[in-house]
Amino acid sequence: MNLAIRDIRHNLSRFSLTALGIGMLLMLVMGMGGIYQGLIEDATLMVDRIGANLWVVQYATRGPFAEISRIPRNLEDRLRAVPGVKSARAFVTYVVQREYRKKPLRMQVQGLSWPEDKGEWLPLVSGRALGAAHLEMVADKILGPRLGDKVPLGKDVYTVVGITSGMNSTGGDGMAFFTLLDSLAIQFDIPGEAIRLERNARRSRVARIDFGKTQPSLLERAELPSASLPAIASPPVSAVLVQLQAGTDPASVIRTLSGWTDISVFTRQQQEELLLKGVVDRARRQLGLFRALLIIISAIIMALILYTLTLEKVHDIAMLKLIGARNSVILGLILQQALMLGLLGYVFAFYVGKWVFPMFPRRVVVTHDDLLSLAVIVLGISVLSAVLGIWKAMRVEPNEVVS
């Protein structure tokens, strides 16, 4: 006869509510683990997905994700000439916060080097990759706009042609993918008045120097758009992504590039380390600590619940001892209840979490390894928390039932 099951059946609603409470706590533990894992995945997502062998960034920076990096776009051409390089393409990344349908639209803009990179590697859930050089965007579903929506950014309106899932930045913002030129246009969008003022300022500066005074045509040229002036550099990009030819040793290319004093080079693995050790490290450690605290709190609460359940049964335990029940019968009653409480709580945490986690503003990634380790932890805290109840039960004297 299983006393634990019969006791639970007798107090089903109370036991279920207790399991529900434990389940909520375990769901938090599971969620913390998921957010922690999500943070790591978000941090390395772009680096993993984009699949470049080398990341070339501004000299002495750790860009483009860990810090700002600005390099000239023509670096692409220089890199293509390096032996072992199969392709090189510019890449732009930055965060913007605009307004869309009267709600803030905060997104990580990713500029892809059209037409080499149309974003065909993106995890699309609907629509397609970029199909035109301008005015198209692929947005992550977390951002809000739906397929076919028109999103005004800068002076242009972009059509959402594709929707991705799970493409978030380390800050938890959804990503939006544009062609490189469109991303630069959004980044360096300057109002007409500012352009006019800049052109006037440029003309005044030229007019003050001798060369401007003697060359009237120079004054006229100073007022032309920046793109028409060879003396003014085109907007910089964040990085250049290098794909190596098959069989090329990345170290040999890095050795070659180490002689270039205007850039820094990182392998994919180094880029991931930069993100994990730099960008998300504190958040990761904080979440880890919070998770550990939640596990301890769950264990304490479970122990107190089981202790209280045991206290309520002191009289019955005394009676069991009086009629000669072995310790294993009493120990089994408490331990089985602890395990059932842990199991029910875990199942509850799993299913409710599965339903609730997608609603979280940040990505929650619950991996099989995490589930397994949590199951082991739940087993551990169930057994540990039963110890207090068992200790109490073992101290109950059979003559307590007589008095």
Place this chain on the structure above:
Amino acid sequence: MTQPSRAIEAEGLTRVYGSGHVEVVAMRDVSFSLSEGEVVALLGPSGAGKSTLLTIIGLINTLTSGKITIGNDLVMDGPEAKVNLRSYRRRFIGYVLQKANLIPFLTGLENVQLALEINDVSGRPARLRAMELLEYLGVGNRANNLPHMLSGGEQQRVAVARALANKPRLVLADEPTAALDSARGRQVMELFRTLAHEQGTTVLVATHDHRALDVFDRILEMEDGTLRSNHKNGPKEIDP
């Protein structure tokens, strides 16, 4: 005519709590013996030591000095247990207390069955034996009810069934009728007598209830922790 064999022998039972200035003598030099199939009343005012005697005979309290022999087994010699007390209780002693003390989450049948399972009788034999006892005690029709659905008398009869489940040598009852009306109280006492005489079980009942004393074969009277009298029911006669 064959002499009934000795079920229990108590020699010089003494129980002292505390020590030095705070020493309390709960029981002093109590000796008696009970025969198989005997129904014995243990009388005495509150604080006389009845419960102490019952818990000591029932092997749930320790002795300061004295000896207890059950059947041919010396089970306690002073504070030292000579047998595994819990195992001994499980196999040879049944308890009926003032309150039925049934396990609240088990049905009447399961409460009796549990006592059998604890003694390694399980499955169908346990169920049949439990049902047989409940029917014998007139509560077979309430076998599947939880304790809170039973009246006080019914609960007490289930408790008696549980005490008898493992065919004990000795049944100890502490104020078993205190929570019952006089008719049901008498019913329980008569039940003890029938069981003792039919099954050869020795029954020792601590009671305040003088209305049903006629059912007992012998009466032990305690006062201030000592055995004041030990006589067969009827004309007083001191047992040597």
